[in-house]
Amino acid sequence: MSAGAAHIVMSLALRCLPDDDRQWGQAMQTEFDQALRDGKPFGFALGCLIAGWRALPFHADGRFALASHALALGLIVPATFHLGCALSGVKLMVSGHDHYSAMLVAGGVRGKVLADAYLAAAPALTLLLFLLGSVHFFIAWATLDGRWRRAAILWLAATAIAAAIVGIAIATVPGTGGIAIQFAASAIELAAIPLLAMWQNARAGSPHHMEA
Amino acid sequence: MIRNRQPSKQMLKLLAALAAKPLAWRHGYDLMKDTGLSSGTLYPLLMRMTEQGLVEAEWREPVQLGRPARHAYRLTASGFALAGSIVSEGDAASRLSLA
Numbered sequence: 592m593s594a595g596a597a598h599i600v601m602s603l604a605l606r607c608l609p610d611d612d613r614q615w616g617q618a619m620q621t622e623f624d625q626a627l628r629d630g631k632p633f634g635f636a637l638g639c640l641i642a643g644w645r646a647l648p649f650h651a652d653g654r655f656a657l658a659s660h661a662l663a664l665g666l667i668v669p670a671t672f673h674l675g676c677a678l679s680g681v682k683l684m685v686s687g688h689d690h691y692s693a694m695l696v697a698g699g700v701r702g703k704v705l706a707d708a709y710l711a712a713a714p715a716l717t718l719l720l721f722l723l724g725s726v727h728f729f730i731a732w733a734t735l736d737g738r739w740r741r742a743a744i745l746w747l748a749a750t751a752i753a754a755a756i757v758g759i760a761i762a763t764v765p766g767t768g769g770i771a772i773q774f775a776a777s778a779i780e781l782a783a784i785p786l787l788a789m790w791q792n793a794r795a796g797s798p799h800h801m802e803a
Numbered sequence: 804m805i806r807n808r809q810p811s812k813q814m815l816k817l818l819a820a821l822a823a824k825p826l827a828w829r830h831g832y833d834l835m836k837d838t839g840l841s842s843g844t845l846y847p848l849l850m851r852m853t854e855q856g857l858v859e860a861e862w863r864e865p866v867q868l869g870r871p872a873r874h875a876y877r878l879t880a881s882g883f884a885l886a887g888s889i890v891s892e893g894d895a896a897s898r899l900s901l902a
Contacts, residue, residue, distance in 0.1 A: 615850055618831060618860075618874030619842070625832040625873075626842075635832075638842030646847065 597623075597632035600640050607643025609650040655790060659734055662783050666731040669776055673724030680717030683710070712759050719759070723752045730780070739788035746784055750777050813844050814852070815889065821858070821878045822886035828863055828875035849876060857882035 601623050605616045619639050626635035647653030683689045687710070695706035726749045733742035753773050810818065816838040821829060829837075835845050852858040856879055863875040878886060 612850070614874075615846065619846060621871050621873050622831040622835075622842070624871070625830070629832070635835075635842045638844070639846065641843040642847050645843075 594627060594632055597627070597636045600633065600636035604636060604639035604643045607640065607647060607653065607656075609646075609652045611650070612646075651794060655787075655794060658790070659737075659787055662787060663731040663735050665783075666727045666734070666780070670724045670727035670731065673720045673727065677717050677721035677724060680713050680720060683713050684717065716756065716759055719752050719756045723749060723756065726752060730784075734784065734787065737791055739784065739791075742784050742788075746777075746780055749780070753777055810885070810889065813838075813840055813848055816840060817845070817848055817852070818857075818878070818882070818886040818889065821876065822883060822890075825878055825883055828861070828877050830873050830875055834876070852882065857885060 601620070605620065608616045623632060623635055623639070626632045647657055679689065683692070692706045692709055695702040695709060698705075726745055730742050730745045730749060733739075733745060753776075757773060817834065817840065820834055820837040831842070831845060831849070834840070834849075835842060838845070840848070849858060849860070853860050853876075858876050859879050860874055860876050862872045864872055
């Protein structure tokens with residue numbers, strides 16, 4: 592394993608340690624140089640990273656990092672789903688049919704009308720789904736960076752895009768299951784982003800962080 | 804500091820390695836080699852034992868010029884007493900099993 596990869600793992604390990612253990616981080620770093628000279632840096636760095644991960648739930652910085660990464664992951668999963676749907680939309684526009692439109696067409700006269708509406712709405716839906724997925728990726732990024740104002744603005748944009756999608760979907764696609772999920776996801780984001788922002792502000796204002 | 808729990812196998816290895824040279828300051832990488840413990844086990848153990856007052860740690864100037872200072876460790880009096888009590892318990896146990 593290359594020394595470059597070991598350096599990256601070691602940097603990650605040091606970032607997992609709380610401010611109180613900065614001295615221990617420096618100690619690990621100097622011994623890492625020793626392991627590097629000995630030709631075994633990767634195993635050493637990986638051990639330090641595992642130790643750092645195991646300690647995360649036991650200090651305030653670690654708990655905050657876990658919570659913000661969980662939210663970021665919770666944003667990346669639907670973002671990937673939305674981008675996947677946008678890709679399906681592109682395929683539909685290129686080929687002119689998919690299994691859902693085929694199912695609608697098979698459903699008689701009303702189905703054919705819905706299929707036409709579905710096909711007509713495909714370009715707008717595809718664009719909106721692509722935007723929604725991308726915006727969710729940026730919200731995840733802003734959350735990890737602690738840029739709460741940017742995250743809030745992006746959340747507003749995501750909610751507007753989601754509302755437009757829901758509007759089009761109500762007109763063309765029967766059923767409200769997806770709409771309910773979309774509203775639930777927006778509500779969770781609405782609660783989680785300010786909560787994390789308040790948590791970070793409280794940590795920044797604590798005597799421990801003011802000293803650091 | 805009084806320990807109520809039995810020391811783990813890893814802690815026993817570390818205590819034995821440190822007690823073998825009680826006055827010497829030992830470095831983390833050397834202790835890893837001596838005990839066979841990984842860095843992921845050794846450092847949390849050293850942190851805990853330092854908090855418990857069993858091990859003392861300090862930055863030591865390098866032997867070779869141009870190298871950075873290294874964090875070094877050795878047993879405190881409490882740590883040495885604990886290591887001694889474990890050795891004598893072990894001796895008593897082996898005497899009992901021979902009897």
